[in-house]
Amino acid sequence: MLMEARLLDKRREGIAEGEANANIAAAKRLFSMGLSVQDIAKATSLPIEQVEALQAEQQP
Structure with missing residues (x-):
């Protein structure tokens, strides 16, 4: 039973x-399509801070 619970937890982690x-x-x-940080955060359910960090990575 414990092994099954561990496997289920691993599966959930993988899915997440x-x-x-x-x-x-x-x-x-979405950045390449010109959407704003706020719109991208809303569309992807990512926190604005994470979207801003992604935007900073995208810019040369």
Whole structure:
């Protein structure tokens, strides 16, 4: 039973990580479309601070 709980926790962690990565990738695409930080945060459910950090990474 304990092993099953651990496996379920690992699966949930993997799913959450995958969703976070998908939201980050979507945010990067939305920047290329010219959307604002606020709009991207709203569309991806990412915190504004994280979207701003992504924006800073995108700029040369």
